[in-house]
Amino acid sequence: MSAILDLGPLKIERGARTLVMGILNVTPDSFSDGGKFDAPAAARAHARAMLDGGADIIDVGGESTRPGSTPVSAEDELARVLPVLEAIAPLGATISIDTYKADVARRAIGAGAHIINDVWGLQKDAAMADTAAELGVPVIMMHNRTAVDESIDIVEDINTFFARSIALAEQAGIPKSRMVLDPGIGFGKSIEQNLIVLNRLGELGVHDLPVLMGTSRKRFIGHILDAEAHDRLFGTIGSNIATLGSGIVDIVRVHDVKPHVDACRVADAIFRR
Template sequence: MIATLARPSADHPVLSALLARPGPAVMGVLNVTPDSFSDGGRFFDPGQALAQARRMIAEGADIIDIGAESTRPYGAPQPVSAEEELQRLRPVLAAVAALGAPVSIDSMKSAVVAWALEAGAGIANDVWGLQRDPDMAKVIAAHNAPVIVMHNRDRADPAIDIMQDIAAFFTRSLDLASRAGIPASHIVLDPGIGFGKTPEQSITALARLGELRTFGLPLLVGASRKRFISSITPSEPDQRLGGSIAAHVLAARSGARIIRTHDVAETVQALRVAEAIGDRS
């Protein structure tokens, strides 16, 4: 059973601005890592990273999501220390924030999130939904920042009801947020497509995304280049644009308010065309 909270709202100015438009906001992915599954370290160099951020903003990105540790939704990446993560972020984050678009920091470490929020990031994006680092919720509360709470599991279990698992996970995360003093209106929920899920479970989470609207909070979907696409049409990550767009357009139709993508221009175009056609129906 999915818990019901208040109607979706965003009294934080960053979220309010992002969610004010009728269609979903687009979040551009910027990986400053040498081993990302999706772009192979193309933007590990600070100059290349800044150029890519400028490009995505010009293409219509409403948010830039910076991550300095590969979380690889499948496979086993080498753990990265907080100091290594910070070394990768220091030459990039403030410069990207200076471009004017809101920046989110994609990290599971509270020390990294604290530094990033002080260096110019405006949103925390935690792939463990406040449940891995015991200090994460209080750091975000102390900075009065919005947070993206993502569902995750250490490993996929094909035997579970994935929607029940997502709902139970979010209920725990929201309790942690409340105890730390994070207002519900500062929270965005992400079902974590590809994380701790079989391809079939990722497809189910997308197909039943609308069920999560009963939480009364904005939803983010990041299906970009994920493995479930290859389970339908075998392909490498950089060959999954069509599948990514299909998933994102359907997610927007089901109520997603933020779409996280590696391919900003194509995603913006697809969402705007779908919105224009929908307005005529």
């Protein structure tokens, strides 16, 4: 594996090491840290701490996508994320914007973000793929479903979804070097389906694209451990490290950066030989 993964300012050979993306939610209702980093000063301090801990990317989100969350308008989302982006951009970090709205993505890139992280895989907003291509930025395309359906083969559903997302990206002119896939753990899936995806992760390698893994503090970990969101660090580390042996995971998206940086360094020494 020698392809270059082009993440804007961050360019790295695929397979060289696991990248750690730190989560910066600027929402009042995110499931584990809602309201903690809404103010630009607090967001900047947290971003600085994650960078000091070894984060490669800071992922800024202005709309909670947890189950049961209330959708917000593009205007409200922008009011949350733009001041934070302006506060953290001078830190020199590679920044992704967690949004499925093309208008928000465009404004966020203009304010200092470098990557679009779309939880609907370019399939919610018809303008998203063309917007990303026009701006020349990488895209993270996540699998999602409007409802859980335990009767389906969830891995087959993910691969079908990814094929559509990749086709949209290619039609818009986005090169494969700027595409990342995310199986969307916790999104439109039952607890059992989340575990099935993690167990069969290698089947997503058919697309020959890097995969981002986002298990941080998710409900399935709480179910296994009988633990609240704030007490799921070790379970999160376990789930993320278990996926690295698949050989296709290049990024982990986490709330707790430094412990994952250390864990990934050890895992990389084992798996990436």
